[in-house]
Amino acid sequence: MLEGIIFALKDGAKITTDKLGGPFTKLRVSGGGSQSRTALQITADVFNLPVEVPSVNETGMLGATMNAAVGLGYYSNYEAAVAGMTSIREVIQPIPRNRDLYEHLYNRIYRKMYSQLKPLYKDLADIAEKYPKEMKPPANS
Secondary structure, three states, rough: OOOHHHHHHHHHHHHHHHHOOOOOOOOOOOHHHOOHHHHHHHHHHHHOOOOOEOOOOOOOHHHHHHHHHHHHOOOHHHHHHHHHOOOEEEEEEOOHHHHHHHHHHHHHHHHHHHHHHHHHHHHHHHHHHHHHHOOOOOOOO
């Protein structure tokens, strides 16, 4: 399951890099995914890039704090706020054998599987529309 999510992120990253005109050289992961060593390692392996893990898990709150710090004049600009308020806890490197395995799985299985399943998404949407209450996840999940 994690691999499928990370493969989908790789698809999104390709769209982004195509628009930006250049590849990523590293990834920075925060939030819930940054708390799973397995998810971090799979991400490094799938992307074949080092994955940086910030010292703070919830970087959204840190960003809001940085906005306030710049706005209140504690830092003269965002570059200074980033330098003064952030640090990297750990860097996860890709494991070559895992990288090779995931590259095969992504290119030879995932990409083909996604296009073959795409027609079923309309069927799934139709079912979800017919049973909206039953398809809605529980409120506390």
